[in-house]
Amino acid sequence: LGLDRLDLVYLRVGGMTGPGGESIAERFEVLAGLREEGLIRHLGVSNVDAGQFAEARSIAPVAAVQNQHADDMAMLAECEEAGIAYVPYFPLGGGGNPLDAERLGKVAARLGATTTQVQLASLLAFSPSLLAIPGTGSLDHLEENMAAGGLVLTAEDLAVLRG
Known part of the structure; x- marks a missing residue:
């Protein structure tokens, strides 16, 4: 890419069936370290549940959540309150x-x-807070x-x- 720093890097959790509920601390701490070194500007999480989102936020600031459904009202409300972008993938129904x-x-x-x-x-x-990425x-x-x-x-x- 020829960049000194990536603007946004997501930690993707789980597969196409959704988050598995496992701890993401170890993986997110690695990204947080790269952020502290100046190699990453912002961190995001993708395909996470509420517990994983809270876990990530306890480690480092989260700039964006990228989950499959635009209708996850609880997650969207939490993002709105915290000034975090909510970026649903398949926003036009491509995910079913x-x-x-x-x-x-x-x-x-x-x-x-x-x-x-x-x-x-x-x-x-x-x-x-909702950003569409069709x-x-x-x-x-x-x-x-x-x-x-x-x-x-x-x-x-x-x-x-x-x-």
């Missing part, structure tokens, strides 16, 4: 979360946007995703989307 096409379609039609853009805009409107395979798709940041959802739109 079903999308409600009817509700998304209703709002998308009103805004002249795609359902994907509306879903991204709703994630961004949901919490100031995948893309083309510049056109990237531009479509970026345009979602300019959508303004009304309170009525959000009520429709949240059902």
Whole structure:
């Protein structure tokens, strides 16, 4: 990479089935040491449960949590309170979360946007701590995703989307 320091490094825990509940102290302490040496600017944790998140925070500051579900309200609330970014992976359902096409379609039609853009805009409107990182395979798709940041959802739109 040619960098003297990495801006953000995540400790990923567990597999695709979720965190296993094991202690992460030893591994996170190693990353914390690299942070203290100046090789890493910020630390994050990925695929963790509440206990592992608390354990990491007791060792070093945590800048971001990257878990699969955008609907983990307890974790999101804790991140909001602490000023920590919450970054759900598969934010558009790629991990198996079903999308409600009817509700998304209703709002998308009103805004002249795609359902994907509306879903991204709703994630961004949901919490100031929530960051969406949708995948893309083309510049056109990237531009479509970026345009979602300019959508303004009304309170009525959000009520429709949240059902």
